[in-house]
Amino acid sequence: MVFGSDHRAGARPYKPPVDACRLQEKDQWVCRRLLQRQLHDGAALRISALTLRLGLFRHDAPPEQAALQSCLDELQNELHAVLEELRDVAGKLYPPLLDQAGLGPALWEVADRMGRPVVIVESGERFGAAAEGAAYFAVAECLASLPAGARAVEVVVRRETDELMLSIFGVDARHVHLVDDRARPLGGTVDVVDGNRASAGTITARIPCE
DSSP states (O other), X not given: OOTTOXXXXXXXXXXXXXXXXXXXXXXXXXXXXXXXXXXXXXXXXXXXXXHXXXXXXXXXSOTTOHHXXXXXXXXXXXXXXXXXXHHHHHHHHSOHHHHHXXXXXXXXXXXXXXXXXXXXXXXXXXXXXXXXXXXXXXXXXXXXXXXXXXXXXXXXXXXETTEEEEEEEEEOGGGHHHHHHHHGGGTXXXXXXXXXXXXXXXXXXXXXXX
């Protein structure tokens, strides 16, 4: 006997309503933002404070105790490494700059970190954790897919009624799935226009927002 299976005539798998799936996806983005805040404002700050205290202790330690100085240096380096790993995890959950300042500054930051040429047009408006998270990671993944030496990509973010409108110009239209995978779970739609060359396509997403 196989537990968890139903052999009754006419039985079919349960599929939750579409609206329930969208609400669950939205809640997951809010949860990701909360976890990022806990890492950023909790563990990361405590490690930063501990690193500072170690630095002060090292400064006051007798210089002739070379072994102690070396041990403190090693501890500080390890704490710095742990802090960077925590920040990396927090950024992959939900970038702190996105939470604090919105899409524009967060997209500028990720493009600069990747060394990708980009033009961003946005008004500074906020759209809610879920829509902003989906749009951010969609753009970041499109930028990561660009070949070396690619031309500048233009990203336009604006509101149309209750939707975040995200347009990405100058990308390979074959990468539309990168945007669709982020937008569709929230009830969004995605359109794509092929360009006259691989890097001249346009991807436009409409994502329900707050």
